Amino acid sequence: MDQENNSLFNDLHPVVLGLAVVIFGLEVMFQLATAGLLGGSGGIGWRMAAVRDYGVFHEIAAWMFANNSYPAHDLMRLVTYPLIHGGFIHAVFVSVFILAIGKMVSQVFSGLSILVLFFAGSIIGALAFVGLLNSTYPLIGGYPGVYAxxxxxxxILWANMGRTGDNPMxxxxxxxxLLGIQILFAFLQGDWGSVVSDLSGFVTGFALSFVLIPGGLALLLQRLRKR
Incomplete structure (x- = not known):
């Protein structure tokens, strides 16, 4: 059993494993603080303070655009919000997706490319969130990066199916x-923030793959010539 567990983690790229560990580790810290086991009485408010200080808010973005002022701390929200989650289940699902999808992507992409994909998807997802919506909710969590x-x-699937003659679609x-499920929940809950940010993350990840994967641009030109 131990050998199987060691093999599982050995197969994971260090960047993928490290990203999941950071996200899950922060959530464990918040759980311990909420339970009063870390930070004393002040630890109970750590998650709320983290959302306030590191989440993405439409009001803050609107103020920056209106005043043409971009404080470094507020710009940092674009890369810190994907590390903060609303609860244990939220963080666990994001961590599992990172491990599962990251394992497959890391077979083709380098560790640096994986980081670029995750954080570029997070940044574009956040910009779409504040630019296209007027949400009263903060944007937190790693799903836009996961969707990237x-x-x-x-x-990868699209490229391989094109080579083997399968329908690339x-x-x-x-x-x-995944988006069908999200759209259903968006209708029921009246909150489209996750749909916009996650779809933007997906488009970012797909588009960046043409640049980050070896031979991606050549594949794009080849597909365009066929049209």
Whole structure:
């Protein structure tokens, strides 16, 4: 059993494992603080303070655009918000997706490329969130970055299916299913923030794959010539 567990973690790219560990580790810290086991009485408010200080808010972005002022701390929100989550289940699902999708993507992409995908997807997702919506809720969590990794994984499937003669559009079945579920919940809850930010993350990941994957631009030109 131990050998199987060691093999599982040995197969994971250090960047993928490290990203999941950071996210899950922060959530464990918040859980301990909420339970009063860390930080004393002040620890109970750590999560709320982290959301306030590191989450993405439409009001803050609107103020920056209106005043043409971009404080470094507020710009940092674009890369800190994906590390902060609303609860244990939220963080666990993001961590599991990072490990699962990251493992497959890391077979083709370098560790640096994985970081670029995750944080570029997070940044573009946040910009779409504040630019297209007027949400009263903060944007937190790593799903836009996860969807960027899903975009890269979709690119891998799309490229391979094109080579083998399969219908390349089948590569988009995963994102179609996930977005279908999200759209349903958005209708029920009246909150479209996750749909906009996650879809933007996916598009970012797919588009960046043409640059980050070896031979990606050549593949794009080849597909365009066929049209």
């Amino acid at each position: 990794l899903i975009g890269a994984f979709t690119f 089948r590569a988009f079945s995963l994102i179609a299913m």
